[in-house]
Amino acid sequence: MSSEMPTPIAAYVAADARLDADGMLAPFARDAVVRDDGGRHVGIDEIRNWIQSATVASRAVFTPETWREQDGHVVVVGSTTGNFPGSPIRFTFSFTLRDGAISGLEIA
Numbered sequence: 001m002s003s004e005m006p007t008p009i010a011a012y013v014a015a016d017a018r019l020d021a022d023g024m025l026a027p028f029a030r031d032a033v034v035r036d037d038g039g040r041h042v043g044i045d046e047i048r049n050w051i052q053s054a055t056v057a058s059r060a061v062f063t064p065e066t067w068r069e070q071d072g073h074v075v076v077v078g079s080t081t082g083n084f085p086g087s088p089i090r091f092t093f094s095f096t097l098r099d100g101a102i103s104g105l106e107i108a
Contacts, residue, residue, distance in 0.1 A: 005067050008102050009074055009095050016062050021051045029101040036107040058084045062091065072096065073104075 004010060008027035015023025025048050034041040034050055041050040054060065060082035067076040074095045081088040096104030 005064070005076065006074055006095075006097060008097060008100060009067075009076065012102065013062065013064055013076075016055060019056050019059060019061065021048065021056050024051050024055065027102050028105075029098060029103045032101070032103050032105070034105045034107075036105075055082075058082045060084060060087075062093070 005013065011027045012024055015021075015026070025044065028044065028047055030044055032043070032047060034047050036050065036054060039050070041047050060080050062078055062080045064076045064078040066078075067074060069075075074097065076093045076095065077090070078093075079088040079090050092108045094104075094106045094108070095102055
């Protein structure tokens with residue numbers, strides 16, 4: 001990619017590449033909301049559980065290909081590979097940032 005993603009998103013992506021649950025959780029605001037696969041995960045404890053079940057358990061690593069700012073969000077598109085049916089799958093991650101932290105993440 002030609003330019004660097006915002007710091008909290010870059011930290012999340014780098015930790016994801018290592019399957020580091022604590023590192024993935026660190027950039028989230030305490031009251032953040034994650035929407036993924038029809039689920040809604042609110043707050044650090046629920047997001048930690050989501051990271052463990054959706055990412056670490058299936059060794060799902062997201063590799064960004066492009067990113068852009070759009071309508072107040074940072075939209076990152078790439079592929080996720082891991083131990084799950086259909087791997088690899090292309091996903092779009094739409095991040096919302098607030099005060100230097102990830103306050104929202106929607107995965108489609």
